[in-house]
Amino acid sequence: MSNLDPNPPEYDLPSDQPGTPMNPQCEGGADVEIITAREVPLGGPRAMTVYRTLPQRQRSLIGAFCFVDHYGPDDVSVTGGMDVPPHPHTGLQTVTWLFEGEVTHHDSGDNHAVVVPGEVNLMTAGAGICHSEVSATPVTTLHGVQLWTVLPDKDRNGPRRFDHYEPEQISVEGGRARVFLGELLGQSSPVSTFTPLVAAELRVNPGETMTLEVNPDHEHGLLVDSGDIQLEGVTVAPRELAYTGTGETTLRLRNTGDTQALLILIGGEPFTEDIVMWWNFIGRDHAEIEKFREQWEAHDERFGVTRGYIGHDPDGLYRLPAPKLPNSVIKPRVNPEPTARPDLRID
Template sequence: MSNAESNPVEFEINNHAPGTALNPQCEDGANVEIITSRAVPLGGPRAMTVQRTLPQRQRSLIGAWCFVDHYGPNDVSLTGGMDVAPHPHTGLQTVTWLFQGEVTHHDSGGNHAVVLPGEVNLMTAGAGICHSEVSTISTTILHGVQLWTVLPEKDRQGPRRFDHYRPEEISVEGGSARVFLGSLFGQQSPVTTFTPLLGAEIHINPGETVTIDVDPTFEHGLLVDAGEIQLEGITVKPAQLAYTGVNETQLRIRNTGTTPARTVLLGGEPFEEDIVMWWNFIGRSHEEIAEYREQWQAEAERFGVTHGYIGHTPDGLHRLPAPELPNAAIKARKNPAPTARPETRID
């Protein structure tokens, strides 16, 4: 998915002193830092609104996860659904995960797919790619998450790649799970990532707790889609992202409500490289981003051509133009230390 903002927000994120007090609501539990979302229109005259939790001024990365959009359930007859014309990416992987509805994917690597709920669609941009995403005509409700991960220096100029995988739903004590990236609950996803990562949809039964043994070298973020959820005793509202830092070996997710709850757990080893992230590009300097933008506007070979895109409106754009660059140089993002700060909230 594109970041379709006409004026992409630039964040400068500074290091903060980590919190030290134990979570008072769960004895010996992990500290929990709440990251709230902001509403962002996805573009078009009837723009579908997404709730964005990453990137934020408060925190820019969780592992290599650098972009988290949560949307729906959206009635496409009111919102127009998803219709994102061909647009570019560099230096990242896009991860599409649906709860409801269907999305067609076409990219300049010659890949074409219909993404269904419970299937992961992972596209590796490498040095450059362009793609389109459109909700199908049969979709009435669109609901899911769109995620990006940063490629490390050694892989970011590599080839385009596309992976499509349907993980098995497994029963766990207190609920169920689908592990779409990495390893959890004894399940291993075969999908290739370029840094150690975790991605899983976790359902929690009413009034029950799912206890998760996690990798202590990972930092984690729990996105709540639906339900009355507590992570380590701290309430996490729908569309919020609850962050826990490294050195945790167990996380406890409790559903305090009377209806089933759905969450997405993201994790990874802290990503220590400095990155510059603007619009749909990830690079390492302002000059590199400016070059990517110029090449996209010039329809350069770096990004190729997406074939098969059919938008919802016949007079719509055939490719998304890049916004104007900011007047000031785009700075590298500085992420806080991988330690949760319970007292920190920057809305």
């Protein structure tokens, strides 16, 4: 998925920002920091709205996860669905996970796939790639998430790659789970990542608690799609991302409602390299971002060519142009320490 904001924001992330008090934690449980979503239109005259919880001024990264978009369930006859023409990426991996619907993917690595629910599709940009994403025509509902992860410096100029995996849905105390990255609940995904990561779809039964044994070297984020969920006694509303820092070995999820709750858990070892992230590019300084933009506009071979894209609008764009760079120098993001701040909420 592309960042279609015509003026991609810059974030200054001091670690001591004021906030408003949150709910109390469970006694002896993990601290929980709530990150609220901002609405972003995903292009077009009938723009589909996505809810973005990363990056934010409050926190820019969870592990190597640097981007969390959540969308739907949307009636595509009303919203127009997803139609993102070929656009570039550098220095990242995209992770697509659907709850409902289908998305057609084409990229310049000559990978062509139909993304369906319950199957993870992970695209590695390496030094450069371009791709398109379009909701399939017969689909009436689109519902899912897209995540980006940062590639470390030693791997970010590597080759393009595309991985696909259908994880088994397992029954656990309190509900069901699908682990699509890393290790959790005794399950392990074969999909390769470049830093230690975990990601899973969780479904928690009404009135029940799911207890997760987690890696204490990881920080974690819990995105609530639907349901009445408490994480360590803290209420997490739908579309909010609840953050817990490193050092935790157990996370308790309680569904206090009378319907099943749907969640995404992400996590990983804190990413400590400085990065510059603007539009669809991740680099290490302003000069790199400027170079990537110039190369994309010049149709440079860094990004290749996406073949197979057919948009919903026959008169629409065949390729996304890059926005204008800001007048100021884009600085590396400063992420707070991997410690949850339960008294912080930035609206």
